[in-house]
Amino acid sequence: QPFQAFDHDFPSWATGVIIPHSIYDLIRNRGHINIGLSHDTSEFACDSLRWYWNRIGQRCYPKATSILLLCDSGGSNAAAHHIFKEDLQALANDLGIEIRVAHFPSYCSKYNPIERRFFPHVTRACQGMLFDTVETVADLMRKTSTATGLRTTVNVLRGAYETGRKAAKNFKEDMLIKFDQLLPKWNYVAQPRLSRQLLIRRSLFSREDAIALIPGRQRVSGGLAETVRSGVIPRPAIHFSPRQAWLPHRRQTENAGTSSPITAERASAAPSPLINSGVIAGTIY
DSSP: OOOOOOSSOOGGGOSOOOEEEEEEETTTTEEEEEEESSOOOHHHHHHHHHHHIIIIIHHHSTTEEEEEEEEOSSGGGOTTOHHHHHHHHHHHHHHTSEEEEEEOOTTOGGGOTHHHHTHHHHHHHHTTOOOOSHHHHHHHHHTOOOTTOOEEEEEEEOOOOOSSOOOOTTHHHHOOEEEOSSSTTTEEEEOOOOOHHHHHHHHTOOSOEEEEEOEEEOEEETTEEEOOOOOOOOOTTSEEOSSOEEEEOOOOOSOTTOOOOOOHHHHHHSOOSEEEEOBEEEOOO
């Protein structure tokens, strides 16, 4: 039924705010949206990834030992902000898994798959509707689907997130983040501080999988979803395609103190230096 609505936003008349943060799985063609009700901060972005990985991602990729996170260079996950790196380090410690970050350079959002495969369909599902309650927004976004099999799940994060946070003074000296030699500003790895329990659990898996993650967010305006362009380009060492991602891993091929070369039998039994991985894609802005 037709309804009356203003053609512009009036924030002073609003009773709340919604901040959708999206993650899209390219392999499974599944999208997930965490709706925030507070502020778009680095803590909120990391909490969104934590919720998704603990409840969905880990079940889909139970043997994953590395995550490739593709994101924009600005916003709550700005490449130049240490507060994002601090929250990312806390996320890696909590999940007990290595997280590699590759930022898209500025103005390169059009290369992000989520811009074409997920955000337009979310916008279409919400088109012409009034966002009057959180439940209405969640129901509309859950209807995001395509004839090719795209389906969407939605969750609401009701926590309050503080703005204006600064990284700890000693974070730069103590952080475990390792920057790449190639474009270190945009490419780095957060290595977790593993507990004894996590080390035992991870040693049970003989195979290493690398999962590529791209978190994402849309800005909501006037009851309609306005797609925010953002994303990342993988570094040259990572070969990325819509169906698969390859992440090189260094492996120790000889025992310490041994100078004998690897035999043909040992070489054939050695794991491949390139691991085929599932790809979870999305964008943070």
